[in-house]
Amino acid sequence: MPPLHNQEMLECAKLEILEGKEPTFSPLRPFRSPHHSSTGASIFGGGSHKAQIGEVGLAHGGILFFDELPHFSKTVLEALREPLEDRHIRISRVNTKVTYDANFLFVAAMNPCPCGNLFSTTTACRCSDLEINRYKSRLSDPFLDRIDLYVQMHAVSAEDKPSISSHQLHKKVREAFLRQKERGQERLNGALSDAEIxxxxxxNDETQPVIDQAIGRFGLSFRAVSRVLKVARTIADVEGKKEIGKAHLLEALSYRKR
Incomplete structure (x- = not known):
């Protein structure tokens, strides 16, 4: 992600103070990774008397990472739908009602099945179809619809070599960020409103039929179409293109959950 600008550093410093830490005023974005056994109060904030800030609020401006996604409480996952859509979290208590900004990048990881070997080419999967379906059903369609990118990882082999270094990738991210600013955007592509989209x-006449066909073929919701367009815009930015091309749109569609 691009570094924090001055106003964002001040916002993150305020969050560090709320957490009881000394503010660092660092351009590095926050990274929060709660354990899957965390309670709803620790994730979203709360308390018996005061509306304390939680992991969702502390991740503002940065990344909220959920490892072992299906093992998080169903209540936590469903409650996460609102901040993913509204970009803020409201905490209501008897004596206090507080709204925290929660504009974060949500990243999650999960196994393909309970034993983790469903797609393995060397180890046999020990799970039944019922166990696999029960494992996947922990994630609802409305929750999954709010996730922009799905990437299936494969086992690493000795012949695998990286196609790009971390330094080169970071340079591309900064360049894409500058292109967004040159267009006059005040927010990153992922946070664009409908009017900004x-x-x-x-x-254009080449790309519009592609999205129209995808809507009919995959049953994309209005929210899903908006997210595909934002991902395609980012892909075009990374490649240094001013307009969204057919290849950018097809790549963005390939990342959608089927």
């Missing part, structure tokens, strides 16, 4: 993610 229409302005910054226009489609």
């Amino acid at each position: 229409a302005r910054y993610c226009p489609l």
Whole structure:
């Protein structure tokens, strides 16, 4: 992700103070990784008397990472839908009602099945179809619809070599961020509103039929279409293109959950 600008550093410093830490005023974005056994109060904030800030609020401006996603409480996962959509979290207590900004990048990881060997080419999967379906059903469709990218990882072999270094990737991210600023965007692509999507993610006569066909074929919701357009806009930015091309749109669609 691009570094924090001055206003964002001040916002993160305030969150560090709320957490009881000394503010660092660092351009590095916050990274929060709660354990899957964490309670709803620790994730979203709460307390018996005061509305204390939780992991969702502390991740503002940075990344909230859930490892072993299906093992998180069903209540926690369903409650996460609102901050993923609204970009803020409201905590209500008897004597206190507080709204915290929660504009974070949500990242999660999970195994393909309970034993983790479903897609393995060397180890046999020990799970039954019922166990696999029960494992996947812990994640609802409305929750999954709020996730932009799905990437299936494969086992690493000795012949695998990285196609790009971390330094090169970071340079591309900074360049894409500058292109967004040159267009006059005040927010990152992932946080664009519907009006901003229409302005910054226009489609032409070549790309519009692609999204129309995808809507009919995959049953994409309005929210899903908006997220596909924002991902395609980011792919075009990384490649240094001013307009969203057919290849960018097809790649963005390939990342959607089927």
